[in-house]
Amino acid sequence: MNRRTLLSTGMGAVAGGALLGLPTTAAALARTTVPHDGSTVYAPGRPGRDYTPVITPNGATLPFTIVDGVKVFHLIAEPVEHEFAPGLAAQCWGFNGSTPGPTIEAVEGDRVRIYVTNALPAPTSVHWHGILLPSGMDGIAGLSQAPIATGETFRYEFTLRQHGTYMYHSHRDEMTQQALGMMGMFVIHPRVPPERRPDRDFALLSSEWKVLPGARRPDPNEMLEFNVLTFNGKAYPGTAPLMVERNEFVRIRLGNLSAMSHHAIHIHGHTWTLVATDGGDIPRSARWPEV
Ligand SMILES: [Cu+2]
Known part of the structure; x- marks a missing residue:
């Protein structure tokens, strides 16, 4: 199934927003409930798309539905019982049962609608880091929106322009909520596929934690002395290997939402090229191969 059939199937499955019983006033649109309309849920990672689906080691990709051509996602902010590594567990906060939350994956030009339901015992909001969008969708509680109260759902919607x-x-x-794990990756594939698609496309999100012996929760007040460093919420030996085959073309996306630290990362024993930063793609003539 290619992108066109995927989209047309999705639009055929749901005739329109009217079926969802969504409120129509502007005020109601901002805070609404999540549609449970029986529309098709698209499992991530299906073959045949015009992009290589991202693999989130130790994690997952967020499923979506398509409603009137809009990709509709649902994040639930909630406490999670999290195991950093065998024998090291704590109560963290995350999304949809994990920290980090599932990876959101879409394509440049897509319109996305992301419902965020707050099942935490505290107000929250979600910021879409680095994504160009209208101010009101930026998720800054107290500035661009009121915080999402416990039990409420906020509807974010914007078009991906990068x-x-x-x-x-x-x-x-955010010092508390990020330190407890409220983060995830958001990958936007180019509308025009690159000349060579990667065979494997991995996403790793690094973070740091202070987990004292016997503590029920990570300490969100720590500023310097972190003792657990993770990729996708896992510390060795809890980390899943990046499984590839010989001669495959591999992309690794690295994000860092550590509370305070930069992390130098060495990809040991491989030859690789830095192809993009958070400022965008690096022109081929300016790429510097690393070994
Ligand atoms: Cu940010």
Whole structure:
């Protein structure tokens, strides 16, 4: 199935927003409930798309439905029992049962609608880090929106006008909420596929934690002395290997939402080229191969 049939199937499955019983006033649109309309849910990672689906080691990709050509996602902010590595567990906060939350994956030019339901015991909001969007959709609690109260759902909606590797994270009491794990990756594939598609496309989100022996939760007040460093929420030996075959063309996307630190990362024993930063693609003539 290619992109066109995927879209047309999706639009055929749901005739329109009217079927969803969505409220129509502007005020109601901003805060509404999540549609449970029985429309087709698109499992991520299906073969045959015009992009290579991102693999989130130790994690997942967020499924979506298509409603009137809009990709509709649903994030649930909630407490999660999280195991960093065998024998090291704590109660964290995350999305849809995990920290980091599932990777959101879409294509440049897509219109996306992301419902965020707050099942935390505190107000929250979600900021779409690095993504160009209208101010009211930026997710900054207290600035661009009121925080999402416990039990409420906020509807974010915007058109993706760029491609690259981005992130999402809490932006209400963010020192606490990010330190407890409220983050995830947001990958936007280019509308015009690159000359060579990667055979494997991995997303790794790094973070850092302070988990004291015997503590029930990570300490969100720590500023310097972190003792657990993770990729996609896992520390070795909990980290899944990046499985590839010989001669495959591999892309690795690296995000960092650590509370305070930069991390130098060495990809040991491989020859690779830096092809993009969060400022966009690097022209071929300016790329510097690393070994
Ligand atoms: Cu950010």
